[in-house]
């Protein structure tokens with residue numbers, strides 16, 4: 546009886562010992578794995594991108610993927626910076642919201658240079674560069690073009706990686722090049738004019754597409770008068786403003802004429 550219990554005790558002591566050794570080996574095994582892993586990051590072995598992110602000046606835009614300053618796309622910048630106030634569902638007073646054509650239309654009508662200068666220097670509650678001081682001029686142009694082009698505008702942005710091209714953003718190049726072969730008035734309407742002339746637009750006095758009665762007195766003025774108003778801009782008797790080329794100075798005269806023709810023909814006219 547006594548011997549039996551002694552035997553049992555020795556057995557369980559042995560089990561404990563073996564178990565202890567197994568656990569010890571397991572712990573050693575994991576310690577060795579840990580020492581060889583990159584858990585404690587080795588400076589020489591980190592990626593360039595991580596290094597770039599680490600050496601960025603304080604307050605600069607950490608894109609996570611280490612995109613260098615100057616090369617960030619409009620979309621990247623929007624989603625990091627401008628979205629704070631210009632989000633589609635934002636509620637910052639007066640900040641025009643992305644994809645909200647009605648809110649952007651009067652801004653777009655100011656022309657790209659004005660928007661750029663106001664975003665660069667600040668404008669009322671709009672902080673200079675949206676508060677992101679390290680944005681380059683091209684980056685700022687890119688993000689303005691990104692925002693406005695999602696909101697009824699049609700601006701050209703400086704390409705990423707290309708040399709700074711002032712002309713591209715200010716629209717000096719875009720239009721003239723292509724001769725008026727097959728201009729699609731509808732697509733111009735859909736990108737530039739719809740913000741104010743859409744069938745459900747709430748812009749005062751802007752004649753709305755498909756509303757024949759709103760267009761009838763305009764159509765009476767004749768084709769040339771309407772082309773002139775649309776190309777050069779026009780202020781109505783009540784002071785409402787039709788901005789030159791709908792605010793999109795990238796458009797050629799022929800493109801504006803095509804958009805007028807499209808609108809008029811959808812609204813009881815025959816140009």
Ligand code: HEC
Nearest residue numbers: 626627629630639640652660663664669670671674675688
């Ligand atoms: C802290 C909030 C805030 C941030 C961040 C911000 N904006 Fe704005 N932004 C505003 C407000 C408010 C207005 C409207 C100002 C007014 O018309 O009184 C505005 C207006 C603008 C306008 C129209 C200016 C005009 O002439 O009508 C542009 C363009 C613009 N923002 C671009 C940007 C860009 C690009 C960024 C990101 C780099 C950005 N904003 C980030 C608040 C912000």
Ligand code: HEC
Nearest residue numbers: 654738741750751771774775781785786787790791804805
């Ligand atoms: C920012 C708003 C806005 C945009 C964008 C806009 N328009 Fe207008 N447009 C107006 C307003 C407002 C009027 C009416 C002015 C008035 O008579 O009071 C008008 C009037 C017109 C007229 C009639 C002019 C006349 O002599 O009676 C034509 C034609 C016209 N727009 C064409 C266009 C075309 C083409 C586009 C796009 C390329 C365009 N508009 C984009 C606001 C806009």
